[in-house]
Amino acid sequence: DVTTMYFESKQCDNLREFGFSKDCKFNEVQIVLSLLTDQNGRPLSYELFKGSMYEGHTLLSCLDSLRKIYAIKKLVIVADRGMYSATNLATISEMRFEYIFGTKLRTSKADIKNAVFDSEGYEYQNEDEAEQFKHKKIVNNERADHKENIVVAWSKKRASKDAKDRTRLIDKATKLAASGNINDKRGGKKYLKMTKTSAEVDQEKIEQDRKWDGYYGISTKSDLNSKEIISAYHNLWKIEDSFRLMKSYFETRPMFHWTEKRISGHIMLNFIAMIFERYIEDKINEEIDKNKKRISANKIREALISLQKSVLIIDGQRFYSYAKLKQKSQLLLQKLAIDIPKSRLG
Numbered sequence: 001d002v003t004t005m006y007f008e009s010k011q012c013d014n015l016r017e018f019g020f021s022k023d024c025k026f027n028e029v030q031i032v033l034s035l036l037t038d039q040n041g042r043p044l045s046y047e048l049f050k051g052s053m054y055e056g057h058t059l060l061s062c063l064d065s066l067r068k069i070y071a072i073k074k075l076v077i078v079a080d081r082g083m084y085s086a087t088n089l090a091t092i093s094e095m096r097f098e099y100i101f102g103t104k105l106r107t108s109k110a111d112i113k114n115a116v117f118d119s120e121g122y123e124y125q126n127e128d129e130a131e132q133f134k135h136k137k138i139v140n141n142e143r144a145d146h147k148e149n150i151v152v153a154w155s156k157k158r159a160s161k162d163a164k165d166r167t168r169l170i171d172k173a174t175k176l177a178a179s180g181n182i183n184d185k186r187g188g189k190k191y192l193k194m195t196k197t198s199a200e201v202d203q204e205k206i207e208q209d210r211k212w213d214g215y216y217g218i219s220t221k222s223d224l225n226s227k228e229i230i231s232a233y234h235n236l237w238k239i240e241d242s243f244r245l246m247k248s249y250f251e252t253r254p255m256f257h258w259t260e261k262r263i264s265g266h267i268m269l270n271f272i273a274m275i276f277e278r279y280i281e282d283k284i285n286e287e288i289d290k291n292k293k294r295i296s297a298n299k300i301r302e303a304l305i306s307l308q309k310s311v312l313i314i315d316g317q318r319f320y321s322y323a324k325l326k327q328k329s330q331l332l333l334q335k336l337a338i339d340i341p342k343s344r345l346g
Contacts, residue, residue, distance in 0.1 A: 001034070001035060001079065001080065001236065001239045001240060001243070002032060002033065002034045002035075002055040002058055002082070003022050003032075003033055003035075003243045003247075004019065004020070004021050004022045004023060004030045004031070004032055004033070004051065005030060005031050005032075005033055005247075005252060005253040005255060005267075006021060006023055006025040006028045006029070006030040006253055006254055006255075007028060007029050007030065007253075007254055007255050007256075008028060008254045008256075009028060009029055009258075010027070010028065010029060011029060011258075012029055013260075014050065014260065015031055015048065015050050015051070015260050015263060016029040016030065016031060016050075016051055016263075017029055017030070017050050017051035017052040018030070018051060018052065019032065019050075019051040019052040019053065020054075023247075023253070028254075029051055030051035031048055031049065031050065031051050031255075031263065032048070032049040032050065032051060032053045032055065032058065033046060033047075033048060033049075033267065034046060034047045034049065034055075034058045034059075034061075034062050035239055035242060035243070036062055036066060037238060037239050037242065039078075039232065039235060040238070040282070041235075041238030041239065041241065041242065041278060042275070042278045042279075042282070043242065043271060043274050043275050043278060044066070045062070045065060045066060045069065046267065046271050047061060047062050047065060048263070048264060048267060049061075055082050055083070056082055056083055056084075056085050056088065059077075059079065059083050059088050060087070060088060060091050063077070063091070063092070063095065063097070067095065072097075074097075074098070075097045075098065076097070076098040076099065076100060076222055076224070076232070077092060077097060077098070077099045077100070077101075078099075078100045078101075078232050078233060078235070078236060079099075079100075079101055079102075079236070080101070080102045080236060081101060081102035081103055081104060083101055084101040084102065084103055084219060089143075089146075089148075089221075092221075093146045093221070098220075098221050098222040098223075099219075099220065099221050099222065100218060100219075100220045100222060100224075100229055100232050100233055101218070101219050101220070102216070102217070102218060102219075102233065103150060103217045103218060103219040104217070105150075105152065105212070105215060105216070105217040106212060108142075108150075108217075109142055111141070112138060112140065112142075112150060115138045115152070116138075116152050116215060116217075117211070121136040122134040122135065122136045122154075123135055123136060123226065131156065131157065132155070132156040133153070133154070133155050133156070134153070134154050135151060135152060135153040135154070135226050135227075135230060136151075136152055136226070137149050137150070137151050137152075137226050138150045138151075138152060140219065146221055147221065148219055148220065148221050149219075149220050149221075150217050150218065150219050150220075151217070151218040151220060151226050151229050151230060152215065152216075152217055153215070153216055153217075153218070153230055154214045154215050155214050155216075156214060157214075158213075158214045158216070159213040159214025160214075162212070162213040162214060163210075163213050166206070166209060166210070166213075169188050169190055169191055170188070170191055170201065170206060171188070172188025173188035173189070173190070173191040173192050173201050173202075174188075174201055175188070176188050176189065176192060176199060177192060177199045177200050177201055190205070191205055191206055193205075218230065218233050242274060242278075245274065245277065245297055246270055246274065249297065249298070249301060250270050250273055250274070252266070252267070252270045277297055277300075280300055280332070280336065281294075281295070281296075281297060281300060283335040283336060284300060284328075284331060284332055284335045286335070295328060295331075299328060300328075300332065302328070303326065303328040303329040303331075303332050304329075304332070306323070306325075306326050306329050307323070307325075307329055308322070308323040309321070309322050309323075309341070310322075310323075311346075317345060317346070318345070318346030319343070319344075319345055319346065320341075320343060320344050320345075320346060321343045322341045322342065322343055325340065
């Protein structure tokens with residue numbers, strides 16, 4: 001996946017440029033950071049690009065670097081639909097790699113759309129009505145250069161969210177139409193039919209969108225089954241979580257370095273910190289009961305901060321006193337094979 005890191009500056013150079021900001025900092029220069037992780041969310045490598053770089057163009061450089069570093073025999077690339085392009089797919093096929101990419105079902109050809117709404121072939125999961133889920137695999141005949149399948153999935157939970165999101169937009173559209181303020185830039189404009197002087201709610205557009213509630217598509221060239229493909233795609237949250245961690249706890253941005261060398265060094269230190277964090281997170285959560293929640297990066301940070309030592313000097317003698325360990329702090333030390341400290345004379 002790819003994110004952006006901004007500077008509190010408007011000064012451009014070879015690396016820092018204006019571009020599409022994922023932090024909505026469009027008036028400040030930025031760099032683009034791509035991150036590769038394994039299926040468990042452990043960082044493998046990263047690459048920096050100038051701030052104006054379109055995210056879809058970053059993948060090929062990353063794959064080339066990965067191939068040079070590791071002697072990979074089989075690789076399945078998982079990414080969101082921003083990476084799905086003819087150029088990327090052609091290069092991935094040339095490298096004999098496989099892929100799992102998010103894809104837009106609504107812009108597909110008629111035969112794929114018809115297959116999506118055809119009830120035949122779906123495999124159903126979860127008997128719980130609130131957790132209803134179904135999926136099936138469709139052959140994509142549009143792809144002539146290699147065999148591609150589209151895994152179509154429908155989730156009742158997602159359908160409910162889509163309906164709620166649309167209701168909010170319809171409410172905005174209705175208010176805009178009533179007020180006549182058609183220059184308003186808010187999201188309700190999606191459901192307005194507008195002329196130069198008036199606007200009305202577009203019922204046809206609303207009905208078209210309603211059909212797609214709960215559906216999403218995954219394009220794949222892989223011998224994995226549908227369940228494995230969906231699971232791999234859902235695991236993209238792990239790399240997104242890495243970006244959240246960098247931007248919050250590591251305070252990677254805004255950056256206060258101006259030369260390319262220092263910017264690169266700053267990102268490298270954060271990447272190394274991420275490797276340590278993920279290692280600690282894996283260790284403390286290994287063999288954890290499936291019914292228990294994983295101990296998060298935030299909780300690990302709190303456990304580390306709670307480790308305190310006091311140095312007392314009494315009659316010339318030095319005495320080391322350690323605060324009582326909390327349960328998570330004790331577990332952390334045990335998992336990392338670190339002796340639990342005891343109060344003692346120096």
